[in-house]
Amino acid sequence: MKLNKLLLCVLSVGICGVSQAATVKSTIPLKLTIPKLCTIDNQAGTVLVPSDGSNVSASYTVTCNTGYTISTMTDNYLTSDWATHLKSSAGNYLVTGMGTTGPGGTSVGIQHAAGVSFPGSSVDTFTMSVSLQNAITPTTTAGTYRDNYRITVTY
Numbered sequence: 001m002k003l004n005k006l007l008l009c010v011l012s013v014g015i016c017g018v019s020q021a022a023t024v025k026s027t028i029p030l031k032l033t034i035p036k037l038c039t040i041d042n043q044a045g046t047v048l049v050p051s052d053g054s055n056v057s058a059s060y061t062v063t064c065n066t067g068y069t070i071s072t073m074t075d076n077y078l079t080s081d082w083a084t085h086l087k088s089s090a091g092n093y094l095v096t097g098m099g100t101t102g103p104g105g106t107s108v109g110i111q112h113a114a115g116v117s118f119p120g121s122s123v124d125t126f127t128m129s130v131s132l133q134n135a136i137t138p139t140t141t142a143g144t145y146r147d148n149y150r151i152t153v154t155y
Contacts, residue, residue, distance in 0.1 A: 038064035038120075038155045047128075049086060049096065049145075053135035059127045060151070064120035068155040071115035072100050072108055072128070075148045083133070084110055086145035094145050095133040102126045115154065126151075 044058035062070060076085040076093070085093040100108040103124045108116050118124055128149055 034065065036064075036066045036155055038062065038066070038068055038153045040151055040153060042151070044128075047130065047149075049130055049132060051132070051136040053132045055129050055131040057127050057129040059125055061123050061125050062118075062151075062153055063123045064118075064153070064155055066155050067117065067120045068153050069115035069117045070102070070108055070126070071112055071152045071154075073111050073150045073152075074098065075150070077111050084130075084147065086132075086147050088141065088143035088145045090141065090143055092141045092143060092145070094136075094140070096130050096147070097133055098128065098130045098149070100126055100128045115152070120155070 040060060040062055042060040044060060047056055047058045050056055062068070074084045076087045077083070078085060078093075081095065084096045084098040086096055087093050098110055100110070102108050102116065103118065103122075106116060106118075108126065130149075
């Protein structure tokens, strides 16, 4: 019986004895910063405007990981007639009709200072179209007529 009490005492000290559990906690912060980024992919090259007044178009994409505003302009936009033009090296002008459409058919006006806003986090396709207002005639002054369509993305 003494042995049983001793054994019971040893077992109870080993199982329920003086051992205590302790807990320590810590936090390691995790962080990832992705900088804002926008790119314009213009694979159109030089757009050849048809002399018969028919329409030609070229597409480009804007890829942004944040909201952005896009505006377009041309070098030969004249406020005297509120139109875009092709200009020769001799200073002759041919009036063009130009427009841009973006995602969902949204119109992006030429020389629209404020631009048009898009939510971003996507690859957005824009299509620029241009045509001569009047077809070339036999009396149209010879030369190479040029303009530059410029795209500005602000984010």
